[in-house]
Amino acid sequence: MKQSRLFTKTRKEVPADETSHNAQLLIRAGYVHKEMAGVYAYLPLGIRVLEKIKEITRQEMNAVGGQELIMTALQRKEIWERTNRWDDSMVDVWFKSELKAGGEVGFGWSHEEPIGEMMKNYISSYKDLPVYVYQFQTKLRNELRAKSGIMRGREFVMKDMYSFCVGEEDHTAFYNATMDAYMRVYARLGIAEDTFITFASGGAFTQFSHEFQTITDAGEDVVYFNREKNIAINEEVLNDETLTKLGITRDELQMAKTAEVGNIFNFGRQKAEDIGLTFKDESGENIPIWMGSYGIGITRLMGVVVEKFSDDKGIVWPESIAPYQVHLVELSGDNEEIKDFANGLYNTFNDNGVHVLYDDRDVRAGEKFNDSDLLGMPYRIVVSKKTKEEGKFEVVERANGTVHYLTEEELHHKFLGANS
C-alpha cells in the first residue's frame, strides 16, 4: 500500500472523552475511528489487524474441529424467554427494539440460545455428536459505561464457539483441546507468557469456569497468580476453599491487573435442558446434550496487544498481526533515481507476497519517522541517497530499535518469500 493513497493520516488530537491508552494510540495512528463511547469503526490499517487476529483464531478453531458459521444480530424474544434471559432484570445489556411487523426484537449480546435452538434441526441422535461450531460475531451490549477503548465495547467482535457432546468424557477432551488452542492463539499474538488460565466463578452449572487473563494495567480484573506452579485465581473466587482445592497458599500468589482475553464454560446438561435440545442415545432415550461455550474477544485482543506492545513513540505490532510487515520509507528528496529505486523494491516486495506499507509521501524525513514509529510496523526499511551510495539499506526493528545495514541481497534473503 502506498501511504500517499491511504486516506487515513496520523493525528495529534483524539476526542476529548477518549481516556483509554489503546484507543488514543489507535485513533492517533488512524487504525480506528470513535463513533461513540465503546463503539469504534476499523479503518484500513485497523481492519487488516483484525482480520489477521481472526485468521489466527480461525486456524486454531478449525484445528480442533470447529465449523465456522455466522448467526444473526436480530434475536427472537421467544427463544430467550424459554431460558429466562429475555427480561432486563435477568440480562442488563440487551438492546431491544420494536418490529414494524409487530412484536419485540433483541440484538445479539450472546448466541448460546439461538445456536442451541438451531441445532435442533441437525442433532437428533448420538450419531450426530459431537458438533463444534464457532463464529466471528459483532456483539451488541448496552453497557452503562465503556471507558476501556476497544477493550470493552458496546459493539465488538467476538469469536464464540459452542460444543455439543454426548457426555462429560467427550466434553472434557474437547474442553482441554480448546484450552490448548486458546493458548496457541495467545502465543501467536505474543502474549502467552503473560496470559494465565485462571479459575473464576463458574456460574450456574459448575464451581469454576476458566478465564484466560492477560496481565495489563488497562485490565478491569484482578488475578492472583504463581508463574512456577502455573496457577491463577480471579479475586472473585480467592478464598480458603479455593486455595485448599488448588493446593496453594495466599503467600505464594502475586497480584496483577489483568484483562480477560478468553473464557470457557462447561454447561453440563443444564443449558441444553433449558433450551430443549436432546439426542437419542443407543437405547433410544432422549438425553439433554452436554454443552460448552468458548469465547475470545477479537477486538479486545487487539486492544490488549496495543496496551502491552507500545512505547512513548507509538504502537509496536507483533509480526503475526501487524497490518504490514515492512514499512518502506523513501527519503528521496525529489531525487527521481532514489524514488525509482524505492518503487522497484516496493514492487518486488509486493510481487513476493510481503505485506509492505510504502511511505512515498512528499513530507519531511522527521515526519515520516515519527509516523512510522506511531504506526508500528515490525521493520522499517529506509531508502535514501546514502542507501544508493553505500549499497546498504538501513533496517530498523521497531520492537527494540536494533539497526541493521543490509545489502540488497541480504534484504531479499530476509524478507522475500517470508510468509506474512
Next chain:
Amino acid sequence: MKQSRLFTKTRKEVPADETSHNAQLLIRAGYVHKEMAGVYAYLPLGIRVLEKIKEITRQEMNAVGGQELIMTALQRKEIWERTNRWDDSMVDVWFKSELKAGGEVGFGWSHEEPIGEMMKNYISSYKDLPVYVYQFQTKLRNELRAKSGIMRGREFVMKDMYSFCVGEEDHTAFYNATMDAYMRVYARLGIAEDTFITFASGGAFTQFSHEFQTITDAGEDVVYFNREKNIAINEEVLNDETLTKLGITRDELQMAKTAEVGNIFNFGRQKAEDIGLTFKDESGENIPIWMGSYGIGITRLMGVVVEKFSDDKGIVWPESIAPYQVHLVELSGDNEEIKDFANGLYNTFNDNGVHVLYDDRDVRAGEKFNDSDLLGMPYRIVVSKKTKEEGKFEVVERANGTVHYLTEEELHHKFLGANS
C-alpha cells in the same frame, strides 16, 4: 471437508412460513437457517459461498482503488438529524433503541452519514482527494414485509462504497470505472448476461440513478430492456421524457421481472453540504465534496444466483462461488480398499488446494446422489468398485449432467493446481 463431519444435513421440510424458492432450497440443503422472517444465519456451506462472493467483490473494489474499512452498527442520533434522516417519517426502516447511559441509538440501515462525518477527520484539502472507501456491512432494516428469502432481509450483508472527489470530472471517471467493476463482479458470478445497467429514479440530486437489475421471476422490480441497444429502464421512470432522452421507443423494449443487485448514486455536492464535509481548493476556498455511493447486496446476490441456477433437483453453483468445487462421492459398500482409495484422492485434492467436499458417509448411493444434486457442487466425482476395476472415474457436471470418464491422470490434469 468430510461430509460425515459436517453438522448440517439436507432436510425435506422447510419452515411453514418460508415461501421463497431461494430460501427453501438453501434451508433444505443446509446452507442457511431461518432465524425469523428476513433474518437468516449462514451455516458452514453458506458462509463459504458468502465469503467467495465477498472476495470477488473485494478484488474488484480494490482494483478501482477502494480501501476497505468497517463502520459500526450503532448509530448516533445527531449525525442523522443533521441530514434530516433520523425521524421515522423520513426513514421508515430504522431500528432504534435506548442507551442505558441515556439517549437514543439507531442501528445502521445505511452508512453515508457516519462515513461522511468520519471523513472530516481525514479530508481537509484538495490534496487529500480523491478517496474511495468500502465495507462489507451487516445492515439492519425494519422492513414491514420480508418474503423474498435471502433476497430481501431485515438483516443482510451489503458492500457499500463511497467516493469523495473534488468535482464532477473526477467523480464521473470513478463512477464509470465502478460501473465496469460491478459488471465484472456479475460476470464472475455468471449473471452478467442477464444483468442490465438500468435507468432508475435519481432521488434528490440527479434525474437518474443507475441500478443493476438481473432478470429473475423472484425479483421485486420490473424493467423494460433492449438487449441489442443495451438499454434498460426501471418502470418507475418509464415515460415519454425518458424514452426520448434515451432515443428508444416503447415498442423496442421487452419487459422482465428483475432483482436489483447493485445501485450507484451521484450525490453531487449536496450530500456533503448537508453533512458539512468540505475541502479547501487551491485558492483556499471551502467547497463541499462531490460524493457518490455504490452498493452491492452480497447476500441478495447469493439468493439471485440460487434463483437463476437451480433445477428440480437442487442448486447449481457457478464454479466461482461454489462452497466446494468438487463433490467426491465414495460408494465403497464397506470395501476398505475403495475407501482408502477415495480417501487418498481426497487428501491429494486437499494438498493441492482443490476445495472438495467428500461424501464419506455410510448411507445409500441414492441418498448420496440426491444430496449431491441438492447441494450443487459443479463437479461430482464418483469412486466405486467399478472405478477401481476400470481405472476410470465418473465425473458429472452438475450444470448440464454431462458425464466424463477420466483416468486418474486425466483427473489430476483437470482439477489439480486449479485455482478454486
